Every structure is written in structure tokens, then in C-alpha cells.
Amino acid sequence: MTDMWEISSVEFNKDNIPWYGNKFLIGNGYFGIRGTMEEYTKEQMCAVNMAGIYDRVGDAWRESVNAPNVLYTYIKADGAVYALPDTEPAEHIQSLDFRHGIHLRRTVWQTPKGKITLECERFASMERQHIVGLRCTVSADYDCDFEIVTGIDGDVWDINGPHFAKLDISCEDGVKSVVGTTGEKGVTVSAAEYIRFDFDADKSCDITDKAALSHICFRAGAGKAYTVEKIAEIYSSADTLERSGDIKSLTYDEAKAESVAAWEKIQEISEVVIEGDDEAAKALNYSLYHLNCIAPRNMRSMSIPARGLSGQVYKGAVFWDTEMFMIDYFIYTDPEVAKTLIRYRIDTLGGARKKAAEYGLNGAYYAWESQEGGIEGCSDYNVVDVFTKRPMRTHFRDKQYHVSAAVVYAIMKYIDASGDYSILEEGAAEVAVECARMYRSLLIKKADSDKYEIHDVVGPDEYHERVNNNAYTNRMAKFVFEKTVQLLGVLKDKYPDCYAELDEKYELDRLYAVFADSAEHMYVPEPNPETGLIEQFDGYFKLEDASVDEVRSRLLDEKEYWGGAYGVASDTQVLKQADVVAMLSMFKNDYSTDIMRKNWNYYEPRTEHGSSLSACMYSLLSCYIGDPDSAYPLFMKSASADLLPGSKQWAGLIYIGGTHPASEGGAWIVATLGFAGISAENGRLVSRPALPSKWKAMRFKLRFGGKLYSVNIEGNNSVIEEIK
Ligand code: BGC
Numbered sequence: 001m002t003d004m005w006e007i008s009s010v011e012f013n014k015d016n017i018p019w020y021g022n023k024f025l026i027g028n029g030y031f032g033i034r035g036t037m038e039e040y041t042k043e044q045m046c047a048v049n050m051a052g053i054y055d056r057v058g059d060a061w062r063e064s065v066n067a068p069n070v071l072y073t074y075i076k077a078d079g080a081v082y083a084l085p086d087t088e089p090a091e092h093i094q095s096l097d098f099r100h101g102i103h104l105r106r107t108v109w110q111t112p113k114g115k116i117t118l119e120c121e122r123f124a125s126m127e128r129q130h131i132v133g134l135r136c137t138v139s140a141d142y143d144c145d146f147e148i149v150t151g152i153d154g155d156v157w158d159i160n161g162p163h164f165a166k167l168d169i170s171c172e173d174g175v176k177s178v179v180g181t182t183g184e185k186g187v188t189v190s191a192a193e194y195i196r197f198d199f200d201a202d203k204s205c206d207i208t209d210k211a212a213l214s215h216i217c218f219r220a221g222a223g224k225a226y227t228v229e230k231i232a233e234i235y236s237s238a239d240t241l242e243r244s245g246d247i248k249s250l251t252y253d254e255a256k257a258e259s260v261a262a263w264e265k266i267q268e269i270s271e272v273v274i275e276g277d278d279e280a281a282k283a284l285n286y287s288l289y290h291l292n293c294i295a296p297r298n299m300r301s302m303s304i305p306a307r308g309l310s311g312q313v314y315k316g317a318v319f320w321d322t323e324m325f326m327i328d329y330f331i332y333t334d335p336e337v338a339k340t341l342i343r344y345r346i347d348t349l350g351g352a353r354k355k356a357a358e359y360g361l362n363g364a365y366y367a368w369e370s371q372e373g374g375i376e377g378c379s380d381y382n383v384v385d386v387f388t389k390r391p392m393r394t395h396f397r398d399k400q401y402h403v404s405a406a407v408v409y410a411i412m413k414y415i416d417a418s419g420d421y422s423i424l425e426e427g428a429a430e431v432a433v434e435c436a437r438m439y440r441s442l443l444i445k446k447a448d449s450d451k452y453e454i455h456d457v458v459g460p461d462e463y464h465e466r467v468n469n470n471a472y473t474n475r476m477a478k479f480v481f482e483k484t485v486q487l488l489g490v491l492k493d494k495y496p497d498c499y500a501e502l503d504e505k506y507e508l509d510r511l512y513a514v515f516a517d518s519a520e521h522m523y524v525p526e527p528n529p530e531t532g533l534i535e536q537f538d539g540y541f542k543l544e545d546a547s548v549d550e551v552r553s554r555l556l557d558e559k560e561y562w563g564g565a566y567g568v569a570s571d572t573q574v575l576k577q578a579d580v581v582a583m584l585s586m587f588k589n590d591y592s593t594d595i596m597r598k599n600w601n602y603y604e605p606r607t608e609h610g611s612s613l614s615a616c617m618y619s620l621l622s623c624y625i626g627d628p629d630s631a632y633p634l635f636m637k638s639a640s641a642d643l644l645p646g647s648k649q650w651a652g653l654i655y656i657g658g659t660h661p662a663s664e665g666g667a668w669i670v671a672t673l674g675f676a677g678i679s680a681e682n683g684r685l686v687s688r689p690a691l692p693s694k695w696k697a698m699r700f701k702l703r704f705g706g707k708l709y710s711v712n713i714e715g716n717n718s719v720i721e722e723i724k
Contacts (some may be wrong), residue, residue: 052523064316348374616666
């Protein structure tokens with residue numbers, strides 16, 4: 001059983017350092033701590049990545065901020081430093097208990113006199129989210145002079161830093177502290193720590209220009225273990241989370257026990273049991289572990305970046321990934337987190353309005369890469385050309401209009417599953433109105449047509465830029481119009497005061513008519529009557545029909561970007577990720593199984609799956625088609641995105657490694673809504689399972705309409721029961 005909740009590596013390979021930083025991550029939604037070794041520095045991409053704090057240095061991209069590294073620890077034996085990656089170990093184990101968020105490393109080095117061992121255990125407290133615990137134990141098989149150096153390293157890894165314009169470092173009453181102040185907005189990120197040990201040693205504190213370090217020197221007897229425990233606290237001036245209490249009075253064991261209990265509570269609802277396929281169960285629960293490491297708990301309004309809290313890749317920004325791929329898991333297991341994610345979009349409506357206005361549009365156009373306050377982190381030149389080394393003009397920022405629809409789609413998913421309409425009054429109704437107004441201002445009507453079209457867009461498949469009538473975008477726009485009309489009706493009924501306020505601002509009677517008209521006349525490309533195929537955008541079928549391998553063989557450099565003006569895929573039918581297939585998965589009730597199958601069969605071989613968001617969408621549609629065995633490998637790909645090597649590391653010359661929470665959330669969607677066939681019908685949860693042939697049974701819990709249910713599936717039979 002324990003193996004089901006543990007991953008480990010028993011060899012040391014320098015090449016794995018960046019990947020293991022993601023794979024062995026711990027976190028609690030307030031920060032993520034990369035799975036690097038205690039002695040590592042910025043060279044090895046060490047990071048305590050903060051949620052929701054951003055900074056800009058000069059003209060470089062704005063990005064999230066890493067806190068001072070409170071884990072920093074290395075050892076000396078008889079005066080010589082023993083530290084990875086430079087000192088080759090005799091043995092090295094790294095492991096993660098992902099049921100409880102506990103990271104462990106044990107390293108043995110051979111010294112001229114014998115063997116020394118360093119073992120460190122750490123956790124990011126799920127109970128007190130400012131707290132990190134670290135326990136280090138050293139021993140030698142001979143009498144030896146040890147020195148443990150441990151403290152806070154303010155010289156943090158940054159991609160576009162340094163973000164701390166100022167560092168204040170102190171050591172008082174045994175509490176070491178490093179406070180970084182960001183240059184752009186003057187946000188302080190503070191790290192403090194207190195250490196304990198109960199053996200005889202000389203202890204001194206050393207303050208350098210970037211670190212506060214304790215030196216603990218002692219004579220170690222052969223075979224005896226010496227343990228130092230650290231409780232650290234990280235907080236910032238931008239916090240909405242309450243502080244955690246006194247780090248001097250909290251012991252490692254107490255803090256660990258609390259955190260384990262908090263994780264256990266999460267796992268009781270989160271765990272998905274799969275009988276007959278341990279590999280799938282492990283990959284899925286490991287994915288859910290990652291989602292829980294980055295879920296904004298106990299915060300009113302916050303979202304999750306596309307690379308989670310694994311670093312500054314993608315600028316630490318929030319994409320449509322949250323609303324389309326991650327939020328479902330939270331809606332059904334922890335609706336408070338889902339609400340926090342939605343409030344982030346409510347609170348960043350101002351930023352979305354500003355962006356719409358920048359492009360001459362009405363309403364709200366959400367940032368493609370959203371940072372605090374809805375600031376757009378995406379630049380017009382978001383990829384670097386590998387040949388000229390020049391930034392390439394891309395159109396993610398200005399043309400990926402579908403992001404606003406994702407926000408409304410998430411609001412609807414939340415309301416439909418929770419039955420909680422109060423979010424409308426909190427601002428979600430206005431978000432929908434503003435998104436609908438944005439889409440309305442995009443509509444184009446040809447002189448003799450009664451249909452509205454949307455031109456010059458980038459759909460989910462980013463390789464084809466500036467296309468007209470992208471089926472996905474048009475269908476999502478129609479959805480926004482339809483749902484906004486519906487939500488306004490609910491608002492009028494349930495929250496008349498809020499309705500009256502909006503009415504004054506927007507003249508809702510007039511908008512009703514406008515949105516209803518938009519929904520009715522919105523052009524959505526239909527399946528071709530003969531082939532059943534839906535064209536991804538106007539003219540797609542006229543593009544060269546080259547295979548993915550053929551297109552790949554045309555690359556002159558493996559890091560070359562496939563899309564954009566000169567990309568190898570741009571003039572072909574090869575697409576980056578699910579586009580028409582995503583639309584079919586979202587609107588499965590609008591299409592027959594035959595149409596879904598024909599489109600899956602056409603588009604899948606033409607899809608590069610160059611985004612980790614792609615596999616789960618194809619997998620989900622396979623489930624809807626009734627073909628769980630075709631869905632299975634794509635599900636496994638999605639669930640294993642961070643467990644196995646092979647994820648994409650480069651977009652042009654831009655490093656894009658990190659964790660893949662959208663893929664992880666997508667795996668949960670496939671498992672529950674796909675294989676288990678969960679849906680809501682007339683306000684009730686139903687399950688029409690079609691499990692992969694290996695799976696004998698499946699058990700999990702879901703929250704729905706304010707109640708908690710257990711779902712038990714054996715073969716094709718399922719029982720859903722309320723848990724009282
Ligand atoms: C995908 C986008 C996604 C982004 C962040 C890109 O590679 O094409 O759809 O939002 O990564 O995950």
C-alpha cells in the first residue's frame with residue numbers, strides 16, 4: 001500500500017536535476033518548493049516559488065517571485081565539503097510520500113576515513129501555510145569533526161531577475177531572517193527560521209551579503225546520529241493568509257503531525273481507487289497530489305499558474321488551463337478552492353476590461369498570461385527564433401480570444417455542480433456580461449448573410465495564427481451569449497438588488513436582446529454532410545495534408561517553433577493540440593457519436609500533441625465515443641506528465657519545463673467524467689461507466705450540490721450514495 005503513495009529514485013544523475021525539481025515538488029498553495037537538494041543553489045534551479053507575487057526587472061518579462069531559500073544546508077566532514085552535485089555520492093536516495101507531502105533524501109559519501117550519511121526530511125505545512133519544516137540527520141561510521149551549515153539563502157534562482165532590489169538580513173535571539181524587497185512594487189518576501197538540536201556543539205551565526213547561516217560544529221562519535229530541526233516561516237507584505245504563530249515554540253514533530261493530518265483529510269476526499277491497474281491509480285493520485293500542492297487554500301481570491309508553483313516558467317502566469325482543465329477537480333472535491341479560483345477572475349475584471357479597451361473592444365478580454373490584478377504577462381513576441389535569436393511576433397496575446405469564454409465556462413461548471421449561485425452576486429454575473437460584450441464586439445456580418453462570424457483569431461491550436469471562424473472559438477462565443485442570457489434571468493430572480501445595479505450600468509433589457517440575437521445567429525462550422533468533418537477554421541482543409549512525422553522532419557533545429565509566420569506546421573494541417581476535438585468534448589450533447597468518431601479519427605493523426613493539454617481532450621472524447629481502450633494510453637500520458645520523462649522543454653529558445661497541472665487536472669476529468677461516465681442529469685449525479693479493460697473497479701468521492709457522495713463502480717455497474 002505504501003508504495004502506491006511513494007515515488008523514489010535510487011541513483012544520482014546530474015541530468016535529472018531540472019526534472020526532479022518538478023517531480024519531487026512539495027507545496028501548499030501558498031508556495032511550491034522544488035524537489036532539489038538542500039545544498040543546492042540557484043545553479044541547480046532551487047526555488048521556493050510564491051503564489052501571486054510578481055515583479056519586473058527592466059524590460060525583461062514580468063514573472064513570479066521566488067522567496068529566500070529556507071532549506072539551504074550543507075555539511076563538512078573533517079573540514080571538507082560534501083555536497084551534491086559536485087561530490088559524487090556512494091549512495092543516494094530521493095523519495096516523496098505523496099499522500100502526505102513529505103520529501104526525503106538520504107545520501108552517503110565516501111570520505112578518506114569512512115562513510116558519512118546525510119538524511120533530510122522536509123514538508124511544506126498544509127496546516128499552517130507559511131511554515132516549512134526540515135530535519136537533517138548526519139552520521140559517520142568513524143569519529144569525525146562535523147560542521148552543519150544551515151540557513152537562508154537570499155541568492156535565489158530567477159529567470160528574469162534579480163527581483164530583490166534589497167535584502168535585509170539578520171540574526172537575533174536565534175531567529176535568522178532574510179527579507180527581500182521587490183524592485184517594481186516594493187513587496188517584501190520574508191523568510192525566518194529557528195533551529196533546534198540537543199547535542200553538544202559550537203554554534204555561530206554568519207551573516208553574508210545574501211544569506212544568514214548557522215554553523216554547527218561538533219565532534220561526532222562513530223555510528224551516532226546527530227539531528228538538527230528547523231522550522232521556517234515565509235510570508236509577504238502581499239499576504240491575505242493569516243500568520244502562523246511563533247516559530248520558536250513550534251516543534252518539527254508537532255508541525256509535521258499537523259500537516260500530515262491536513263493532507264490525510266484532503267486525501268480522504270481526493271483519492272481515486274482503481275482496482276486492476278496500480279500504475280494508473282498511482283499516476284492519477286500523484287497528479288492529484290500536485291494539484292493539491294498548488295491549490296489556493298484559505299485565500300479569498302487566487303489562481304493557479306500554468307506551471308503550478310514549480311518556478312517562473314511561463315512567467316508564473318495563469319492561463320485558460322485553470323478554467324478548462326484544473327477547476328473541475330476542485331469543483332467536485334473542494335468547492336471552496338474552485339470559488340477562490342473564480343474570484344480571481346472576478347477580482348481581475350478590471351485588468352480584462354483594460355485589455356479589451358486596448359484592442360478597441362467592449363467588455364472584458366482576459367489576459368492570456370494573467371498576473372496579479374489581471375496584468376497581461378504575455379508579450380507580442382513570446383517566442384525567440386532559434387536561427388536569428390530575435391523575438392518572433394506571435395499572436396497569443398492579442399488573438400487568443402477564447403480565454404474569456406473559458407472563464408464563463410468555469411463559472412457555469414461551478415454553478416451546475418455546486419448549485420451555489422451566490423458567486424453571481426459576488427461578481428460572476430458581471431464577468432459573464434462583460435465577456436459577452438467582448439464577444440459581441442468581435443462579431444462580423446457579411447452584407448448578405450444573417451450569420452455572425454469571428455475573424456482573425458488564434459484557437460487552442462496555436463500553430464495556425466490569425467484564422468477566421470475557428471470552430472472552437474465561435475462555439476465558445478455562442479456558449480457565452482447563451483449562458484449570459486440564462487444567468488441574467490437567474491440573477492433577476494435570486495438577487496434582484498444586484499440585478500438592478502447591473503441594469504443601471506448596462507441597460508440589461510437591451511443587452512438581453514443583443515446577446516440572444518448573437519447566440520441565435522452565431523456561425524458555428526457544422527459537420528460536412530458527406531464526411532462528417534468539422535473544419536477547424538476557414539480554409540483548413542485546403543492546407544497541405546502532411547503527416548506529423550513529415551512536418552517534424554522539416555525542422556532544421558529541434559528547438560525550432562512549429563507555428564507562427566514561418567513555422568513548419570503553419571501551412572499544413574498539423575495542429576499543436578486538441579481544437580475541434582476540444583469543442584466536441586465540451587459540447588458532446590450537440591453531436592452524434594458518429595460525428596465525434598469521424599472527427600477524432602481525422603484530427604488525432606494530424607495532432608502533434610505539442611501541448612500537455614492535448615492528450616486528455618482526445619482521451620475524453622474517446623470515452624464519450626464509447627472507446628475507453630483508445631482513451632487509455634492518452635489518459636496515461638496525461639496522468640504521467642510529471643511522473644515520467646519526456647515533457648516538452650523548449651518553445652523556440654524559451655525554456656518551458658515545469659509541472660503540468662492542466663494535464664493532471666485533465667487526467668482527473670477523463671477518469672471521472674470519462675471512464676466513470678459521471679454527469680449531472682436533472683440535478684442528480686449519474687454514472688454511466690465504461691472502464692478500460694484492465695480496470696476491474698473504481699471508487700472515489702465527489703461533492704455535488706453541497707453534499708458528499710461515494711461512487712462505486714464494478715465493471716459496468718455503478719452505485720452512487722450520499723455520505724452523511
Ligand atoms: C498551450 C496553451 C497553454 C499554455 C500553458 C501552451 O503550450 O498551447 O494552450 O495554455 O501552453 O499551459
